[in-house]
Every structure is written in structure tokens, then in C-alpha cells.
Amino acid sequence: MLAQHSDEEYRKFSAGLLPGAKPLMGVRLPRLRQIAKNIVNDRENKRKWQDETAVYDGEYEDIYFEETMLRGMLIGYGTAKKDISCEEGLACLKSFIPHIDNWSVCDSFCNSFTFANRHRGEVWTFIQPYLYSDQEYAVRVALILLLAQFLRYDTDNKKIARNRKVVMCDLNNSFPNQELSVWTRARYPYLERILAALNRPYGQGYYAQMAAAWLMAETFVCFPYESSQMLTGNCAMDVWTYNKALQKIRESRNPDQAVKDYMKKLKKW
Numbered sequence: 001m002l003a004q005h006s007d008e009e010y011r012k013f014s015a016g017l018l019p020g021a022k023p024l025m026g027v028r029l030p031r032l033r034q035i036a037k038n039i040v041n042d043r044e045n046k047r048k049w050q051d052e053t054a055v056y057d058g059e060y061e062d063i064y065f066e067e068t069m070l071r072g073m074l075i076g077y078g079t080a081k082k083d084i085s086c087e088e089g090l091a092c093l094k095s096f097i098p099h100i101d102n103w104s105v106c107d108s109f110c111n112s113f114t115f116a117n118r119h120r121g122e123v124w125t126f127i128q129p130y131l132y133s134d135q136e137y138a139v140r141v142a143l144i145l146l147l148a149q150f151l152r153y154d155t156d157n158k159k160i161a162r163n164r165k166v167v168m169c170d171l172n173n174s175f176p177n178q179e180l181s182v183w184t185r186a187r188y189p190y191l192e193r194i195l196a197a198l199n200r201p202y203g204q205g206y207y208a209q210m211a212a213a214w215l216m217a218e219t220f221v222c223f224p225y226e227s228s229q230m231l232t233g234n235c236a237m238d239v240w241t242y243n244k245a246l247q248k249i250r251e252s253r254n255p256d257q258a259v260k261d262y263m264k265k266l267k268k269w
Helices: 008-015 031-039 048-053 065-079 087-099 103-113 120-131 136-149 176-187 189-200 208-223 224-231 239-251 257-265
Strands: none
Touching: 031 048, 031 065, 048 065, 048 087, 065 087, 065 103, 087 120, 087 136, 103 136, 103 208, 120 136, 136 189, 136 208, 176 189, 176 224, 189 208, 189 224, 208 224, 208 239, 224 239, 239 257
């Protein structure tokens, strides 16, 4: 099925973006998503998506990048169905994580794994060992799940928008900001936990470090006061990840120039 949708030019282009990944067939992501949705929504066989992903039994390995990507999409869309129990969803997550070996599969899967919206507490507990793993992509999966499925959700399970503008007064350690922060931390129960998870060295590899920097930058845009308190306090992030987070904040369109200049001054040498 996948071979029917391969595109040689797209394969050549994508291969340069995915160093170390499995060989590519050249199937575009929108096509992969449509294939996954068709399988998950098969009315004649509602469990077909589970049959397609059940081959992860330790005896089979994907040959092509698109196979792994499709399995991640099947799990993401399949576990989103309300008839999937918490145990089934976590089992799918557990079986798939060891097969993630590149940033593209990781990030696509994490964004599609909306199962976490129904079982956020259980998923949080489940990913803790992965957050502190010594495996590069295990750490990245956990961090991108925090970014995609935890960071911007409040106690009512509603997703907030990112701040359109971040200015210096948002960072000041003033009484109004302190007072607002009490409400913010109560309203967004995973904010404090995410900052605590980020506040450590990341030595598992480049893609884990980049995920931590990306998550830190997004946390800053959404919660500038709380994030700046961590960055300017006794921040325990390793120097490379810390500086990369500052760089990503500066590259964002949301902070104004004064904030970007301030972030530049925080760089460690």
C-alpha cells in the first residue's frame, strides 16, 4: 500500500532531513495520515488498526521509515477512540516507544497521541521513567509529549493559546506577577512539574537536548514569568541546552526586542 504512494523526488528531499533514519520510500505525510485514518475508521473491522500494530512483538522490525511513521499514526488515531481503555492505550505507547529512532516519527506521534487528554494523570506517571532515561529518543518522546499534550492544558482540560506578545514587564519579579503566578500554577497543574523536569542537565544526545530547549522556549512563551524565574535562578540545565533554549526564545516572534536582548545577556559561557 505504501509503495503505491512513493515519490522519488520527495524521498530524496526528506532523506537529507532525517540522518540516521530507516530508508525512506518517499510517501508524503498527508497521504500517511489519510491511510492511517482509513484503517482506524474501517467500519467492517473496527480493530484493524490494532491488528496492523500488533506486529511489534519483538520478532519484527520495520524496514522503512514510513512503516514506523504509519504505526505511530495508527496508535495515535486508534487510541483516541473512547472505547480504548487506559490500560490498552498505555500498552500501545509502551510497545511503540522503543521503535522511535528519529525526530520526525517522535514528534508526529506525540502530536497525534490525544489519548493523553482522557488519561492525563496516568500518562504523566507512565512517562516519568522515560523522562529520566539514558536513551536519547526515550527522553525526546517524553519531552515532546509534555509539549504537545500537557503544557497548555488547564484544570478544565482546555487548551490555551500562546501569548501573542511577551514584554519585559511580564518577567519582572513584581507583586502583581507573583500574585498572578499563584493563580497560574493552580490553574495549570502541570506547569510546575514541567519546569522541574526541565531543570536538570540533558546529556542523552542532541535530539533530547533540542527537545528540552524547544519545550523550555514554548513554556516561556506561554508562561513567561514562571519560566524566567527558573532561567534566571539556580538553573540546573546543562550549558548547551540552556543556551539553545535562550536562542529559541529569541527566534520566536512572540517576545519583543527588549525581551530578546535580555535573553541574549543570560547566555552562559
